[in-house]
Amino acid sequence: MYELIALALNAVLFLGMLYGSVQDHPVVFAAGTGHEGLACTTCHHPHAPLGSRPEWQPGTEELPHFPYYDYQVGMLDDGSRLCLSCHDGAIAPAISMPEHMQITSQIGRSVSEVGRPKYLMGSHPVGVRYDARKAALVRQPGLRAGVEIPLPDGRIQCVSCHDPHGTTGHENLLVVSNRRSELCLTCHQL
């Protein structure tokens, strides 16, 4: 009985969340976002209840779920890896390479330890630790704790600056408009 009630509550909660997210997030992106025409399944892949058993891998065990974006590239989180899977220079414009990867290959280090990249090429290194105190000590450009931008595990990831759903309405899917360098000044003090 209790299980049934819990199941019903879960179903209501799930449907509510789904409804809310559909309300909050455009299902198909508007023109000018760079993601126009793409639907949810371009990035969000469903967990299918069924599959098919491989003819050459017989067995009776349950078919496995393959994990998504489960691999190591520097200190990128799975969200950044998802972005990279399309932003490769062919399917979608590449993030600045190889500077990004040189930085992200310095595993566990911050920008202040690695040193600033020579050429930012209009983009910011990803996977680096946001370490305001250390940055201030070594006289790197001052950082202040950013509450407006998300920092997964204390690191700059793609979602730190970009809202992939484009709900903010800012240019280039930014989380904060960068007019008058507003986004840069969220973290960097002059």
Add this chain to the structure above:
Amino acid sequence: MPVRTRRIAVPRAVRWGTFASMIGACAACAALVGCRAAAVRPEGGVASTQAAAVAPVFYPGPPARAHIVAIGPLTGHALAAKPPGKLRRAVTGETTGPALVSELLRPLSLTVRAGQILVVDVGRNAIVQIDPGTGEIRSVALKGMGEFFRPVAIATDGQGDLYVADAQAGRVIAVGSGNTVLRTYRLGDSAPFAPIDLAVSAERLYVVNRAGRRVEIFERDSGRYVGPFANSGPGRSAFPVGVALDGEGNVYVVDMAASRVRVYDPGGVLLRQIGAPGDRPGLLAQPRSVAVGPDGITYVSDAATQIVQMFRPPASLLMYFGGTGGTIGSMTMPAKVITDRTLLQTFASRLPAGFVPQYMIFVANQFGPGRIGVYAFGQVPPAGEEPTAP
């Protein structure tokens, strides 16, 4: 009280003498032990050809009979070659080499021509040629190409000509022997054209046009634009990202938005579909590339799940390989997958004893320790049966 330090004066002649003797010692040592440090810089990202043999990985694992064996990432070493100087660039028009290529950064596409594996590396913005026999790696200089050449995909035809797609400039170039540009394929000025994958038949060049979200057809030898391929009706692909051909001329199109591979006849009639959205065997999450083996088996790489799945006609799942896990068969955001028979003999000595290979499979991984995965398709004979030559 400050500590006083006194700089010891060393005569200039002694300083130069020390430097010269160090150089001399290095040269003598190199002559003795055969060190080529001065001539060849050891390659970094792709393992050396002299690397210790790694145990191959079989797919599927026991107790099932293996059909795929992974023999490790493609190996090689970079040749030391000076990048072209200003004068040479002015005369030959070279822009991309033959500079030292020490490491593949982000390979997206690859093909095989005349025993050489050619890789498009978008991280280095270069076409890299790897000789699997000798292990030599060098970048390919295309004569007459401008500074803004941005290759993203590569294919070859039966005559050995190369076809290279430049998504940024909106063109595909055909490259003949001597790396000279034979012709250029473009759409009209007004039509958006961002080629990201290619397949070549005897008469046609199929090009995935990201900007138009469709596949375009060109006449291969004249360069004339024929029109879009299978661009209407319920079988239309919404967001094609990959294309391949089978032995009968059927066209396989990867539709990333629909998580499916669609198979058309040469006339554009939909024959069948492979896969559906999902994260279990037989389903596709972010299909990226398709290849068809000489036996008709379809290989589909998936950038989300890090696997390549194998289907037999019409759409039955045979098996899958790759995955994460850090073995030599693992994949890291696989992009292009190709099959090839011409390099079977080259890799034969590296295949495990008892495995009867039929053709090779190469996978371009965008990241990870082994950028180009090398696999062989074949089988292990049942116990008691002697292996036969391919």
